[in-house]
Each structure stands twice: as structure tokens, then as C-alpha cells.
Amino acid sequence: MDTVDLWSLVRFVHVAGAALWVGGQLALSLVILPLARHLLAREAKDRFTAAAGRRFGMLTGAVFLPAQLATGWALAWHKGVTWASLAEPGYGRTLAAKLALFAVVMAAAGGHGIAHAKGRAELARILAVVSLVGSLGVVLLATALPVT
DSSP, X not given: OOHHHHHHHHHHHHHHHHHHHHHHHHHIIIIIHHHHHHHSOHHHXXXXXXXXXXXXXXXXXXXXXXXXXXXXXXXXXXXXXXXXXXXXXXXXXXXXXXXHHHHHXXXXXXXXXXXXXXXXXXXXXXXXXXXXXXXXXXXXXXXXXXXX
């Protein structure tokens, strides 16, 4: 495998992971949870939604997050990104904003899981929305990264 193919594969894994993460959030929020609320009895709905959330959280921690961090770091290294370059206009600042928003999204997603486990439904719902909207913002910033 030549170098160009390797970096295309790394970029593919990074983009596919982001698509699965955001797509999973959208599918849960817009399709699965509303159907569960309408079709299942309260106890069954509560068990199902808790199990779906745990499974999505486990996949996030075991697959998505490590893949995003590893491929993101590799892509930044490959492009010669340094801490200092994150303050520069263009690619650096856009990437810095993407990274900062990604950190907020991960904190909101983790907080959502904790709030849900503690029975704080309203806080869990707010943090889920913050995580979803923030994830869409991360994707928007990724599309705004200048080609280098």
C-alpha cells in the first residue's frame, strides 16, 4: 500500500466514524426513541431506551472515540499541525474550533449518560440535544477546513 492509499484510508476511517457517530445520534433521536415512546409500554420503553443508550455509549467508548482520536491525531501530524499552528488563521483556527467543540460534545455525551443513570431526565435530554447539535457543528467545521 503506497502512502497516498494509506492516508486515504486514515481519512476514510475518520470521516466514516464521524458519520456513524452523528448518524447514530440522529437515528436514535429522530427514529428509534420516538417509536419506542409510541409503541412500547412505559416499563418496556424505559428498559429499551436505557439499553440502546448503553450500547451506543459502549460503542462510542470502545470504537468511535479511539478511532476518531487516533485518525484525527494521525491526520493532524501528517499535515504538520503544531500547537502553535492552531492559533493561525485558516486551517489552524478552524481545526482548533473543531477540537474544542468536539471536547464539548464528548463532555455533553458523557454528562448525558450520567444524568440518565441518576434519573435526571430533563438534564439528560438537554445534554443529548447539546451533544447532537454540537456534533453537527463539528461536522460543519470539518467541511470548512481549507484544503491543504
